[in-house]
Amino acid sequence: MPSADTELALQADEEAARDYLDEGGGLLFREVNSPGVYWLMLRPASTPDEKYYVRLAWTVYPDEPPSVKFYDQIAGRTDVPHAWPNAPGYRINSWDICKPFTAEGFGIHPDWRNGPTAWRSTGNPFLYVVETIQNDLNSDKYQGRH
Amino acid sequence: MDPATIEDEQSKKPAHVRVTVTFPLANKPPFHKDDPPDTTVATVLVAAMAHFEVTDDETTTYYLTHDHEKADPSKTVGELAGDKHAVKFTLAKEITQG
Numbered sequence: 001m002p003s004a005d006t007e008l009a010l011q012a013d014e015e016a017a018r019d020y021l022d023e024g025g026g027l028l029f030r031e032v033n034s035p036g037v038y039w040l041m042l043r044p045a046s047t048p049d050e051k052y053y054v055r056l057a058w059t060v061y062p063d064e065p066p067s068v069k070f071y072d073q074i075a076g077r078t079d080v081p082h083a084w085p086n087a088p089g090y091r092i093n094s095w096d097i098c099k100p101f102t103a104e105g106f107g108i109h110p111d112w113r114n115g116p117t118a119w120r121s122t123g124n125p126f127l128y129v130v131e132t133i134q135n136d137l138n139s140d141k142y143q144g145r146h
Numbered sequence: 147m148d149p150a151t152i153e154d155e156q157s158k159k160p161a162h163v164r165v166t167v168t169f170p171l172a173n174k175p176p177f178h179k180d181d182p183p184d185t186t187v188a189t190v191l192v193a194a195m196a197h198f199e200v201t202d203d204e205t206t207t208y209y210l211t212h213d214h215e216k217a218d219p220s221k222t223v224g225e226l227a228g229d230k231h232a233v234k235f236t237l238a239k240e241i242t243q244g
Contacts, residue, residue, distance in 0.1 A: 122171050123171040131238060132239075138214060138216065139216070
């Protein structure tokens with residue numbers, strides 16, 4: 001369970017992430033009974049009628065990256081291909097995002113903890129993670145839904 | 147259009163566009179600058195990266211987003227600002243490794 005410090009730090013930063021998502025037609029929910037867990041709803045810029053659901057689970061904030069998983073609906077299933085975007089690093093063979101902003105990515109690549117890929121805890125990492133996922137969905141490398 | 151009207155239209159054009167760049171991981175305030183309208187996004191990117199003390203490397207590339215989408219480096223701040231005379235970007239980083 002996240003510490004009280006983590007919960008306080010998340011509460012301080014979540015508003016900026018919520019505002020960012022609101023501007024793009026997305027949403028952010030805090031899971032009341034699971035401290036550190038948030039649900040995002042995001043829309044790709046190229047197909048704004050589409051919705052993706054993402055579960056963020058923070059354990060130590062802001063010093064560690066969150067677990068990031070796509071789901072077919074809020075509190076639904078993650079192990080279904082159509083829940084996941086087809087984009088570099090978003091993998092349906094292991095249901096994870098192998099990029100240096102997720103706990104899963106750093107778990108696979110311990111070497112990412114140093115150098116330019118190292119996790120940065122400055123500023124608002126919550127907003128950074130949300131913006132990074134949205135930017136990946138808006139990127140020209142995004143090829144639709146699996 | 148008579149010369150007086152042309153002069154009047156030109157006098158309404160602002161000499162500068164208020165440019166703001168935020169970076170979520172920054173431990174310093176946003177980048178602010180009043181730039182001529184013909185300043186390109188690419189020029190703003192260079193100045194913002196210097197402000198936030200970040201650089202591209204073999205795994206990381208920085209770019210600017212505007213209204214949640216990647217900003218075309220060749221566009222000018224005047225084009226993006228329109229009648230608002232101000233434009234806000236976010237500095238984003240793309241990791242090419244994964």
